[in-house]
Amino acid sequence: MKPIRCAVLYCLACVFCVPAWAKPADYKTGAAAPWVVPVSPLHPPAATPLPPRGGVAYLLQDYQTRVDQRGKVTYLHVAKRALDSSGVEKVASISISYDPTYQSLTLHAVNVIRDGKLTPRLASAKVHVLQRETELDSQIYDGSMTASIMLDDVRIGDIVEYAYSVDGSNPVFQNKVTGKADLEWAVPVEHAFVRLLVPSSRPVWIAPRRSKLKPQLREADDYRDYRWEQHNVPELRVDSGAPEWYDPYASVQWTEFRDWAEVVRWALPLYRPQRDMGEPLRREVERIAREHADPAGRVAEVLKLVQRDIRYLGIEVGPGSHAPTAPSTVFQRRFGDCKDKALLAVTMLDALGIDAAPALVNTAIAREVATWAPTPTAFNHVLVRVRTGGKLYWLDPTRSLQQGDLEHLYQPDYGYALVLEQGAAGLSPMAGRAAPRKTVHALFDASAGLAQPVGYTVTTTFEGRGADSLRDQLVSNKAELVTQYQNFYARSYAGIRADGELKVQDNAPANALTLVESYRIAGFWERSGKRGRLEANIEASDVTGPLKAPDAIGRNAPLRLEYPNNISEVTEVRLPERWNLKSEKAQVHDAAFEFSYEVAPAADGKSVRITANYRALSDHVDPGDMGNYAAHLKKAREMVGYQLYTDAPGDRVAGEAPAASGTGLGVPGWLLGLAALAVVGLRRVLLPAGRGAAPEHREVNRRLALAGSLLGAMFVLIGVSAIPLRYSLPVSAVVLAMLAKYLWEGVPLVPATHPAYRWARRCYNLRSDPVTMALWSLARKLPPLLGWFMLGSYAAQVLSR
Known part of the structure; x- marks a missing residue:
C-alpha cells in the first residue's frame, strides 16, 4: 500500500527525472545477511506446467522480511525465464525503487542461467540510479530513487535471477511493525516463498486475506519465524471493468497495531491543532471571526480559504509521506498537500470554536478498508470532519474550485473514515447524502415545418460533484469541451451546427452549474427507404449512457457502475400541426438501478414531453446478478428511443421506438x-x-x-x-x-x-x-x-x- 498521496500542483524544475551515475552512496553490493533462508530458483518441473504469460515464465518469488530494534530489512529474490523475444526484453531489465532518506539498497546477485550453467553478471551489469518520480503526472514528489539494471546478452530460454535487500523503516511509524505480502498474482508462479521474522517479545497480528494457507511457525534465537510456501500457483485474472476496491488476490498482512484505536493514538500527535499559530494566521482567524458570527459561515469561509489560497503541492519525502507540515508554515508558504491543508483547516476551525478533526480515508478501496488489519498504510487521503448544528460534514480541503454553502457542498462518501480525535475507537461510517442530480432539458423545435431546420436547445444542470468537476473543465479548456459536446450530438444528427455560444450559469450558493447549448439541425426529418415515409428519431442521449449493455454477462468479478449517478432527462418536441400521439408510462426496477419512462402528449397534439429518469442504487453488480441486470438494461433501452413519422401529408402518427414504431x-x-x-x-x-x-x-x-x-x-x-x-x-x-x-x-x-x-x-x-x-x-x-x-x-x- 502506498503512503498517503495527494494530487498537487508542482512546477519545480528539480523534480524532473535526472539520471545520476552510480556512486558508492547510491547502493552497495555484498552477500545476503546470515538470517536469509536460501531458496533455489531451480526445482523439478511440475507434472502439468503452468501456462506462460507475456513471454515470461515466473519461476521464483522469494520475499523475506526481518524486524529488529533498528527497523526492518526486506530481502527479495526473483527468477524469470525468457520464452520469446518479448520475454527477453522484460527479463533483461530490472528496476528497484527505494527511499534514500531512510533506506539503503544492497545488491546481492544478478545471474544468468543458460543450459543449466550459472553466470554471475552483477560486476559487469550497467547499474544506473535515477531520481525517477513516477507520480509526476499527478504532480507528486516523494524523493524516491530507482536503481535500473540493464543486462547484455540475454537470449530466449535464459533464466535471469537477481536478489537484493532494502534496509530501513520510515521513522514516522516509530518502528511499529506493519506490512503485507502477496500470495497470488495475475501471472502463474512456479515457486512462491514468503517469510516474516519478528522478535518474540513484540506482539504482531497476522491477518490473511482471501487465503486459507496457514504459515509454518518456528521459534529460535528469540525470534518468531513465519513461513508461507507454495508451488505452482496459478494465475488469477480479473475481468475488465471491476470496481477499484475489488481485490481478489490472496495476501497476508501483519501489524503491530492492535486495533484502529491504536492507529488513532499514533496519529494524534501528528495532527494536533497548532496553538501557537503565528501572527499572520492568527490575524486571518480573527478576521473570519469578525465577519462571520454563525458557525456555518465560519466553516465555509475557512474551507474556501484553504481550498483557494493554499495551492496544491506535495513534497512527501521520508516522514512527509504521513506527517503533515505545521499550519503556520503552510499558511506562510501558501502550499501544501492533503495532510497539510486538512491540519491547517482543523487548526483554524478549532481556534474559531468549531468541532473539527482530521479524518483518514481511502479513495480507492473505500469501504473495503474495514476488511484490512489496523495500519496507518490503509489510507491515502485526509478529509476534515466537522460537527456543527447537530450535523456532521465531511469536507475536502483539496477541491479548489468547489462552490456552495455548507448545506450544498459536495461531500464525498468513501464508506468509512478514521477520525483522529480523542476516544475514537474504530472506523466511522460516512453517512451517505442524497445523490446530486444531473438534470437535462432538451427542446426540439420543429414548429416551422417539416422542410425547415429544427432548433435544438439543451439545458443541463449539474449539482454537487458534477458541478465541481465541470468547473475544472471549463477553467482548463472550455473550447475543447464545446467541441466534444457537438461531436457527441453529431453521432445522432449529422446535420447539426452550433447556433450561438455556450452559456454558463453558476449558482454558487446551491453548488449548481447550468450549461445552455443551442444548435440547428438540418435534415432532421429523413426519408425512409423501406417505407418511403419521413422519420425523426428522438434520443434521450444522457440516459442511454448508463443503460449500455455490458460487454459480457458471464463474469467472475463484480461490474463497476458509476455511483452516485442520478439523471433526469426531459425531451420536449414541438410540431408544426396536430399529430396523433399517445401517452405511455413504464418502469424498470433492478437491484443496481431504477429507471422510469413517460410520454405525455400535449392536449392540442402539437407537442410531446418525454421524461426518462435513471438512478444508480449501487456502485457495482455482483456476478450472480449479471443476467437480471442485462435483461433489465435491455428492457429499459427498448423504452428510451422515440420515433416520429409521417406516412402521408395530413396523416401524422407517432411510435414508441424505431424498432417498434410501425x-x-x-x-x-x-x-x-x-x-x-x-x-x-x-x-x-x-x-x-x-x-x-x-x-x-x-x-x-x-x-x-x-x-x-x-x-x-x-x-x-x-x-x-x-x-x-x-x-x-x-x-x-x-x-x-x-x-x-x-x-x-x-x-x-x-x-x-x-x-x-x-x-x-x-x-x-x-x-x-x-x-x-x-x-x-x-x-x-x-x-x-x-x-x-x-x-x-x-x-x-x-x-x-
Missing part, C-alpha cells in the same frame, strides 16, 4: 388478408350468386359474396398498412357489426339445409365469440407474426364452417 400489421397482416381472400374465393366457388344456383339460395349467395368481398378488402388494406392499426380496430368493429346485421337479416331467407346458415350465425356472433376474444388478448402479448397469424387462422376457420 402501426400497420405488416407481414402478419398480409397473411391475414390472404387468408380472408382464400375464404372469399372458396365461398364464391361453393355458393355461386348467378345462374345455376337454386332459386331459394340466390339471395343468400348474393349477400355472402358482397360481405366476403368487403371483409377481404378490409383485411388486405390493414395488411399493407394503408389503414393504420389505431384506425383499423374501430373500423373493423363497425364493419363487422354492419355485415352481421346485413347477413342476419338474410337468415330467415336461408333454408336450414343451406351451408351458409351456420356460417351467418357465427359471423354475427364473431364479435362476442369467447375464443376470438381470448385469441385477441393473447395475440397482443405474443410476437407479431405468431399472434396475428393465429388470430387470422381462427377467423378464417370460423368463416369457413
Whole structure:
C-alpha cells in the first residue's frame, strides 16, 4: 500500500527525472545477511506446467522480511525465464525503487542461467540510479530513487535471477511493525516463498486475506519465524471493468497495531491543532471571526480559504509521506498537500470554536478498508470532519474550485473514515447524502415545418460533484469541451451546427452549474427507404449512457457502475400541426438501478414531453446478478428511443421506438388478408350468386359474396398498412357489426339445409365469440407474426364452417 498521496500542483524544475551515475552512496553490493533462508530458483518441473504469460515464465518469488530494534530489512529474490523475444526484453531489465532518506539498497546477485550453467553478471551489469518520480503526472514528489539494471546478452530460454535487500523503516511509524505480502498474482508462479521474522517479545497480528494457507511457525534465537510456501500457483485474472476496491488476490498482512484505536493514538500527535499559530494566521482567524458570527459561515469561509489560497503541492519525502507540515508554515508558504491543508483547516476551525478533526480515508478501496488489519498504510487521503448544528460534514480541503454553502457542498462518501480525535475507537461510517442530480432539458423545435431546420436547445444542470468537476473543465479548456459536446450530438444528427455560444450559469450558493447549448439541425426529418415515409428519431442521449449493455454477462468479478449517478432527462418536441400521439408510462426496477419512462402528449397534439429518469442504487453488480441486470438494461433501452413519422401529408402518427414504431400489421397482416381472400374465393366457388344456383339460395349467395368481398378488402388494406392499426380496430368493429346485421337479416331467407346458415350465425356472433376474444388478448402479448397469424387462422376457420 502506498503512503498517503495527494494530487498537487508542482512546477519545480528539480523534480524532473535526472539520471545520476552510480556512486558508492547510491547502493552497495555484498552477500545476503546470515538470517536469509536460501531458496533455489531451480526445482523439478511440475507434472502439468503452468501456462506462460507475456513471454515470461515466473519461476521464483522469494520475499523475506526481518524486524529488529533498528527497523526492518526486506530481502527479495526473483527468477524469470525468457520464452520469446518479448520475454527477453522484460527479463533483461530490472528496476528497484527505494527511499534514500531512510533506506539503503544492497545488491546481492544478478545471474544468468543458460543450459543449466550459472553466470554471475552483477560486476559487469550497467547499474544506473535515477531520481525517477513516477507520480509526476499527478504532480507528486516523494524523493524516491530507482536503481535500473540493464543486462547484455540475454537470449530466449535464459533464466535471469537477481536478489537484493532494502534496509530501513520510515521513522514516522516509530518502528511499529506493519506490512503485507502477496500470495497470488495475475501471472502463474512456479515457486512462491514468503517469510516474516519478528522478535518474540513484540506482539504482531497476522491477518490473511482471501487465503486459507496457514504459515509454518518456528521459534529460535528469540525470534518468531513465519513461513508461507507454495508451488505452482496459478494465475488469477480479473475481468475488465471491476470496481477499484475489488481485490481478489490472496495476501497476508501483519501489524503491530492492535486495533484502529491504536492507529488513532499514533496519529494524534501528528495532527494536533497548532496553538501557537503565528501572527499572520492568527490575524486571518480573527478576521473570519469578525465577519462571520454563525458557525456555518465560519466553516465555509475557512474551507474556501484553504481550498483557494493554499495551492496544491506535495513534497512527501521520508516522514512527509504521513506527517503533515505545521499550519503556520503552510499558511506562510501558501502550499501544501492533503495532510497539510486538512491540519491547517482543523487548526483554524478549532481556534474559531468549531468541532473539527482530521479524518483518514481511502479513495480507492473505500469501504473495503474495514476488511484490512489496523495500519496507518490503509489510507491515502485526509478529509476534515466537522460537527456543527447537530450535523456532521465531511469536507475536502483539496477541491479548489468547489462552490456552495455548507448545506450544498459536495461531500464525498468513501464508506468509512478514521477520525483522529480523542476516544475514537474504530472506523466511522460516512453517512451517505442524497445523490446530486444531473438534470437535462432538451427542446426540439420543429414548429416551422417539416422542410425547415429544427432548433435544438439543451439545458443541463449539474449539482454537487458534477458541478465541481465541470468547473475544472471549463477553467482548463472550455473550447475543447464545446467541441466534444457537438461531436457527441453529431453521432445522432449529422446535420447539426452550433447556433450561438455556450452559456454558463453558476449558482454558487446551491453548488449548481447550468450549461445552455443551442444548435440547428438540418435534415432532421429523413426519408425512409423501406417505407418511403419521413422519420425523426428522438434520443434521450444522457440516459442511454448508463443503460449500455455490458460487454459480457458471464463474469467472475463484480461490474463497476458509476455511483452516485442520478439523471433526469426531459425531451420536449414541438410540431408544426396536430399529430396523433399517445401517452405511455413504464418502469424498470433492478437491484443496481431504477429507471422510469413517460410520454405525455400535449392536449392540442402539437407537442410531446418525454421524461426518462435513471438512478444508480449501487456502485457495482455482483456476478450472480449479471443476467437480471442485462435483461433489465435491455428492457429499459427498448423504452428510451422515440420515433416520429409521417406516412402521408395530413396523416401524422407517432411510435414508441424505431424498432417498434410501425402501426400497420405488416407481414402478419398480409397473411391475414390472404387468408380472408382464400375464404372469399372458396365461398364464391361453393355458393355461386348467378345462374345455376337454386332459386331459394340466390339471395343468400348474393349477400355472402358482397360481405366476403368487403371483409377481404378490409383485411388486405390493414395488411399493407394503408389503414393504420389505431384506425383499423374501430373500423373493423363497425364493419363487422354492419355485415352481421346485413347477413342476419338474410337468415330467415336461408333454408336450414343451406351451408351458409351456420356460417351467418357465427359471423354475427364473431364479435362476442369467447375464443376470438381470448385469441385477441393473447395475440397482443405474443410476437407479431405468431399472434396475428393465429388470430387470422381462427377467423378464417370460423368463416369457413
